[in-house]
Amino acid sequence: MDSNKKVSSRGLHGTPRDPRRPGLPHGLGPVERHDSLPRWISIAGLEFGSATLEFCNEFPGKLQQDYFLNKLATFERLIRAGFECFRIPFRWERIQPRLGAPLNPDGVQQLRLMASLAQKVGGSVLLDLHNYGRYTKRIDGVATSCGFEEEIDGEVHLTADHLADFWSRIAHAMSGLPSICGYGLMNEPHDLPAGAWGRASRAAVEALRQEGDSARVFIAGEDWSHASDWRRVNPSQPWIEDPLGLVTYEAHCYLDQDSSGEYRLTYDQELEFDAHLKDRARLRLAPFLSWLNEWSQDGILGEFGVPSADRRWAALLPGLLRVLDESRVPAIWWAAGESWGDYPLSLQPLKKGAEPRPAEIELFRE
Numbered sequence: 001m002d003s004n005k006k007v008s009s010r011g012l013h014g015t016p017r018d019p020r021r022p023g024l025p026h027g028l029g030p031v032e033r034h035d036s037l038p039r040w041i042s043i044a045g046l047e048f049g050s051a052t053l054e055f056c057n058e059f060p061g062k063l064q065q066d067y068f069l070n071k072l073a074t075f076e077r078l079i080r081a082g083f084e085c086f087r088i089p090f091r092w093e094r095i096q097p098r099l100g101a102p103l104n105p106d107g108v109q110q111l112r113l114m115a116s117l118a119q120k121v122g123g124s125v126l127l128d129l130h131n132y133g134r135y136t137k138r139i140d141g142v143a144t145s146c147g148f149e150e151e152i153d154g155e156v157h158l159t160a161d162h163l164a165d166f167w168s169r170i171a172h173a174m175s176g177l178p179s180i181c182g183y184g185l186m187n188e189p190h191d192l193p194a195g196a197w198g199r200a201s202r203a204a205v206e207a208l209r210q211e212g213d214s215a216r217v218f219i220a221g222e223d224w225s226h227a228s229d230w231r232r233v234n235p236s237q238p239w240i241e242d243p244l245g246l247v248t249y250e251a252h253c254y255l256d257q258d259s260s261g262e263y264r265l266t267y268d269q270e271l272e273f274d275a276h277l278k279d280r281a282r283l284r285l286a287p288f289l290s291w292l293n294e295w296s297q298d299g300i301l302g303e304f305g306v307p308s309a310d311r312r313w314a315a316l317l318p319g320l321l322r323v324l325d326e327s328r329v330p331a332i333w334w335a336a337g338e339s340w341g342d343y344p345l346s347l348q349p350l351k352k353g354a355e356p357r358p359a360e361i362e363l364f365r366e
Contacts, residue, residue, distance in 0.1 A: 038084035133189030
């Protein structure tokens with residue numbers, strides 16, 4: 001990228017857009033092949049605080065101390081920047097403290113509040129169950145992470161029926177909210193018994209449709225949803241049959257060496273490791289995009305991001321976005337959120353008048 005070239009960009013500090021311009025609220029509609037698709041972003045906070053040893057369904061943490069709601073101002077500034085839809089991650093244990101039981105009214109209200117704030121600014125919301133194919137419950141006095149169909153001391157604590165029950169209850173609890181554009185059934189399921197995620201995701205979709213809910217469902221790939229591993233770890237063909245045809249398969253793609261998104265190495269160290277770093281996005285996306293094309297399926301890049309203030313990392317974004325736009329696959333930046341602090345991937349809006357970060361410029365380059 002020529003740093004002296006004038007760039008036309010809205011960004012997080014640029015000219016406001018029309019907040020009512022439609023995005024993709026109920027499906028991945030057709031666009032001209034080379035048009036840029038609307039940009040989406042995760043707004044983190046409600047999933048925070050789950051890494052402590054004591055976290056479980058009985059000890060979910062305290063709101064605004066361990067996990068956090070975001071304010072209207074964040075939604076307003078992000079929608080003005082050009083983001084169309086907000087992915088809202090949350091933890092299962094806080095919404096349903098006992099599997100198969102009624103939902104926690106306070107947890108439901110928190111989700112409804114986020115959806116209502118999005119609606120106020122003309123945006124839409126993708127609810128994202130951020131549990132990695134697990135539910136952490138207290139067993140014999142110990143917080144225990146239970147995966148789908150995983151045996152612990154001879155007993156299976158989490159089944160496909162539990163996920164189906166949860167989403168049917170969510171569908172009922174979220175009814176009447178026009179800002180809901182879809183349900184992310186599970187973020188990054190991994191290390192599960194063979195076929196367990198397929199059975200759980202199919203059961204959840206069936207339960208939603210039986211409930212009469214017609215929202216789009218977002219189906220994550222297995223083993224952390226890596227786009228580069230899509231064909232290796234997922235079924236060779238689509239595994240969800242939806243009578244409404246509103247299924248979107250979800251992959252994630254980070255550009256650091258191990259695809260973790262932690263960016264432990266500097267850009268120079270990464271370049272020393274891989275002289276073809278600039279081709280990394282295209283190569284990692286190829287297995288996922290070719291699978292979508294082969295089976296004529298809708299897809300989304302549910303998480304991507306680079307250190308937002310680093311110009312060299314940001315320079316890799318145009319290639320990534322171009323490949324996605326040409327394949328008609330939207331992308332969701334990870335992440336905004338008021339409680340990130342100095343998290344390097346954060347695109348939480350800065351103070352008024354601040355210079356746009358390099359990643360913002362590339363995301364909204366016209």
